[in-house]
Amino acid sequence: MSLRICVFTEPHRGADYEDQLRFARLVEACGFEGFFRADHYQAMGADPGLPGPTDAWLTLGALARETSRIRLGTLVTSATFRLPGPLAVMVAQADRMSGGRVELGLGAGWYEREHTSYGIPFPPAPERFDRLEEQLAVITGLWRTPVGETFSHRGDHYQLADAPALPKPVQVPAPPIIVGGRGPKRTPELAARYADEFNMPFKSVAETARAYQRVAEACDRTGRADAGQPPLVLSAGVVVAIGRTDAEAQRRAAPLHVKSALPPEDPVVGSPAQLVERLGEFSAIGSSRIHLRLIDFNDLDHLELIAGEVLPQL
DSSP: OOOEEEEEEOGGGTOOHHHHHHHHHHHHHHTOSEEEEOOOSSOSSSSOOTTOOOOHHHHHHHHHHHOSSSEEEESOEETTTSOHHHHHHHHHHHHHHHTSOEEEEEEOOOOHHHHHHHTOOOOOHHHHHHHHHHHHHHHHHHHHSOTTOOEEEEOSSOEEEEEOOOSOOSSSSOOOEEEEOSOSSHHHHHHHHHOSEEEEESOOHHHHHHHHHHHHHHHHHHTTTTTTOOOOEEEEEEEEEEOSSHHHHHHHHGGGGSOOSSOOOOOEEEOHHHHHHHHHHHHHTTOOEEEEEOOOTTOHHHHHHHHHHTGGGO
């Protein structure tokens, strides 16, 4: 089994910049491939998540200067939060600040409450996916435009005229783009056309395998291979609460039982061996990258346990 293992975090549950910096530095020291974070502006349950939200790209730009090896990115930025032109600038700048270690996960957006709270427009789902598709076209177009040339786009939702398409990211031709989710139709098509990685978040192995099949069929329909695009990286998100004892694992799993707006998930609660077994199942269906979702930024021992007893077996 050969898997690349990243750590995924949710700072909107309650984490300031110093919490994230301490965690990201340990992620790097422990040998994980990357540190990814959610892009949300509000907690999803009764707990307000003090001290409050931190902006994903502001945080990642800072972490880019205070780490040296790990990949950094979002799972996922909501297309409703930012205009595609400025977002392309933000991510390219963060990529330059990191020396070429940034990845952009981009989605249509789904959590209506945070939009209402902060005055962010939240159109119906079909329009959100239309906007996502245009954003992917604009962002990739800006990054791939040669220096000295300009980029224009006239779409239903975004219009760009003679953009200088600067700055350029360090990574050539562009930072990797991650598209993912449970959607059965448009999500696979958008991943096939624009993404470098397709991510299925926090579902069972069987559900993930079905999602991979839908994406493979979309790649065939869109002629991805004929266009010279490399095969999609297939990844999975896995919610993790493991311990040296069952009591320790159950303590770490307690937040999973708190009511929230999140859809049902399929966590691994138990021993390091159980996590290794689940990762082997994901590897067997074609996953080459795993994003482990860890909940508590103060539980550094959880991170070290995974690094010491799981990573060596992968």
